[in-house]
Amino acid sequence: MMNIDASAMRLLNRASVLRYIRDHKLTTRIAISEATGLTRATVSSLVETLLEEGFVDEVGYGASSGGRKPVMLRFNADAAYSIGVDVQISHMTTVVCNIRGDIAYKNVRRLLNAQTGQKIDQLSLLEWIQTEVKAALAHVPPSPHGITGIGLAVPGLVNFTTGFIYHLPNLSISNWGIREVLQEQFALPVYVDNDANCGAFAEYEKRNVPKSSIIYVNAGIGVGVGLILNGQLFRGRDGLAGEFGHMTIEENGVPCSCGNRGCFEQYASEQSLMRYLEELQIHVSPSAEISSILEQVIYESYLGSEKYQFAFERLGTYLGIGMANIANALNPDEIVLGGRVSMAYKFLSERMISTFKQRAISQNREIPIVMGYVNGVAIGAAGIAMNESLFASPVASVG
Amino acid sequence: MMNIDASAMRLLNRASVLRYIRDHKLTTRIAISEATGLTRATVSSLVETLLEEGFVDEVGYGASSGGRKPVMLRFNADAAYSIGVDVQISHMTTVVCNIRGDIAYKNVRRLLNAQTGQKIDQLSLLEWIQTEVKAALAHVPPSPHGITGIGLAVPGLVNFTTGFIYHLPNLSISNWGIREVLQEQFALPVYVDNDANCGAFAEYEKRNVPKSSIIYVNAGIGVGVGLILNGQLFRGRDGLAGEFGHMTIEENGVPCSCGNRGCFEQYASEQSLMRYLEELQIHVSPSAEISSILEQVIYESYLGSEKYQFAFERLGTYLGIGMANIANALNPDEIVLGGRVSMAYKFLSERMISTFKQRAISQNREIPIVMGYVNGVAIGAAGIAMNESLFASPVASVG
DNA sequence: ACACTTATGTAAATGTGTTAAACTATGTAG
DNA sequence: CTACATAGTTTAACACATTTACATAAGTGT
Secondary structure, eight states: OOOOHHHHHHHHHHHHHHHHTTTTTSSHHHHHHHHOOHHHHHHHHHHHHHHHHHHEEEEEOHHHHSSSSEEEEEEEGGEEEEEEEEOSSSSSEEEETTTTTTEEEEEEEEEETTOOOOOOOHHHHHHHHHHHHHHHHHHHHOSSSEEEEEEEEESSEEETTTTTEEEEEGGTTEEEHHHHHHHHTTOOOOOEHHHHHHHHEEEEEEHHHHTTEEEEESSSSSSEEEEEEEETOOOTTOTTTTTTTGGSBBOOBOOOTTTOOOOBTTTTTHHHHHHHHTTTOOOOOOEEEEEEEEHHHHHHHTOOOHHHHHHHHHHHHHHHHHHHHHHHHOOOOOEEHHHHHHHHHHHHHHHHHHHHHHOOOOEEEEEEEEEEEETTHHHHHHHHHHHHIOOOOTTBBBO | OOOOHHHHHHHHHHHHHHHOOOOSSBBHHHHHHHOOOHHHHHHHHHHHHHHHHHOOOEEEOOOOSSSSSOOOEEEEEGOOEEEEEEOOSSSEEEEEEETTOOOEEEEEEEEETTTOOOOOOOOHHHHHHHHHHHHHHHHHHOOOEEEEEEEEEEEEEEETTTTTEEEEEEGGGEOOOOHHHHHHHHSSSSSEEEEEHHHHHHHHHHOOOTTEEEEEEEESSSSEEEEETTTTEOOTTTOOOOOOOOSSBTTTTBOOTOBBBBBBGGGHHHHHHHHHHHHHOOOOOTSSSSHHHHHHHHHHHHHTTTHHHHHHHHHHHHHHHHHHHHHHHHOSSEEEEGGGEEEEEHHHHHHHHHHHHHHOGGTTSSSEEEEEOOHHHHHHHHHHHHHHHHHHHHHTBBO
16 A cells, blocks of 8 residues: 655556557557547657657657648567566476567477486576576667566466465475575566466467456466456465366366365366376377377377377366356456467367357356467566566556 | 546545555554655645545544654544445345444345245335335434445346346346436435445455455355455456356256356255255255245254254355365455355354365465355445445556 | 653645647648 | 648646655653
8 A cells, every 4th residue: 555656646647658659559649648638748748758768769750630740659669678487397488578578589498308207406497597597688689778677487386476486396396485596696686476377467468458357277287377357467365376277176076186186187287188098098108208298199189090189179178167167257358278288279179168168157158268379478477577677566556 | 547647646645544544443643654655744634634524533642652642543434324235035135334334224124925935026126125225314324424325236247337237037137227217316326236246345344454355155045256356346357257156066067057067056055955955855845935944944953953954064065165166266365155055154164164174275275264244245235335436546447 | 951752734845747828840722 | 832720749837746844742751
């Protein structure tokens, strides 16, 4: 509950103007004034500030409608960059993004030893993150504001405010204060968040519908969900919101590692795909590690193998059930399927959507279900860092 | 995306100060200044305004800690009143509340004909609402601001912004623009909202933890859920959020009127209690209408009848499953059980809470589950009207 | 008594958006 | 080509709110 003074007021109005320019390819001071309700004088003043800051460019004149030609204004998406790192079990993706989330540099590195199936340990992971960030920093294009921050997406439980990692189940890492280490080394603000949250943020930014609610279903080894509600990431009491993966969808169903039975995650994850394959008595090479079996099954499905496709249809059915539950619960504007499982979108989407329409209450049946952007999680991590550094409101609870 | 000018700024800071005073029994200008970050001069100025408006009183001097005695300030909860109407199938409750939600007047009227089981029709309902509101208006105590608005809680689908009722399934009412009628007749702002939302709002206001997240599970004939997320009612795309009642908890479970199978509502509502009684071969008088069977079973349970208690235990089990799902989904600060079913709290809470602890992921197991306040829905309806009329932010998205 | 501390009020300075008018650039009509 | 109308931009006076600095009030401790 912070107070507002004159400078906070100007920052808020400046943000209003900047948002408007960002959301319109080309615009004029007059248009901004009409849209925001600010007077033309104020808009001129704020635009001047933004021009000086480099966030906005004047790009020639527009067509006249019977008078002086307007000066066209354009958002300079390249005024600043941020780095996003998406750490997964099998690999990590590092990107450099501009303000709009366009990728200027990208690198993917494998973390899992494909032969031995050996996972990376905590120290080696830190070293790889440091190496990758260094490489990314070397590829940041010159810009007025340079690099504003580093966002780190991890598959597990994090306290976003403190940047402390509680637990990454699939990496066997717990209680890790990685933020301080990176922050000190790179002298940049570092933000650590759950991967599903990052994915959700990226989708929200791309769609760019103010105050909308977007659900990002990150289906991989497990299922995590990122929630954008009324245009804001909802993290819950302990930053734990979105654990829809442990929602019971079958009272006496398959036992789950969380102690419960019939969790969504046991029916709609990469792990559950393995179970379906077993149940269908489909043999998969036991030497290959989990993450590549999915890709193998996708490959087989592309070749037209019906029995593999059948496994994906089961997965799609359960994704549909879970998404219907989520839609009924939150009545969002859109649901996005992300994570490794979304690679099989082609083979599971039909069943997923038909089940969704069958299970959701009638008013929710038309909520669009789409596939997530490639590299969404890494882009979102960069976006969160950008957002916190550049657009974070001076006033708590002011969007 | 509205702009902020000087007067909006003052309103926001005024709201900050008022909230602080409201949330502390007795306080001083200095304490407000330190808590809000506003300078002492500004606080003095804002407090003066609030004194003039009657929202705050000076009540003598506090103890000195080595200097001038501070003037003690107290929130005047009786500076304004609002009316709340809770329309249920069987009865309606009308209350007059002060700003804090204390009841100054209350009246309950039966709507359902106990003999015939005949439900009330739309026109009669309107007439009753008008009669009840008139009676309430006559009982409003004198105050600086008088009556600020009327809140109407209904069991069904509403567009809060327009006040248009889409559908009240258990009253067989659809597409009803009741807001305009009442607004014109009483020349007061009228707000129409879903009953679960009103219940959630009342619980949030009573607990009064800023930015907290509270889930109100309204279990009656059906199950509706009201969501307070980060201190704000979350309504979703179409005002439909909170339909956890139609969350699948059993893939091939009991068919539901929504077209789905295994909906939560089919296992944790008053209706499902009837089914449990049947399954347990417990005979209940077929002439009595639904709403009184619940009360009858509660009565029998109080007498110590184990078989009736067993039915409640089943209900409790499923409430626990559903609440675990909700807790995992949203990681709230608290879960509240409201609605008619909560009358049986004594008989179902133990099983409900143990099931919850068993099903929720470990970090969510300690989330408190409590029983809702009596008359919570009506108080919440009044509270929403009060809030919209007095505290609604001049700037979109500012809490 | 005196110095110090705490609480509150007052007046000038500063910063912001608004309003209204002046200014600039451009197009259209005669 | 000139006069006029239109659209966009800038400037100056003004209103409002917060801050800063100082003054005042009223207690405590030595």
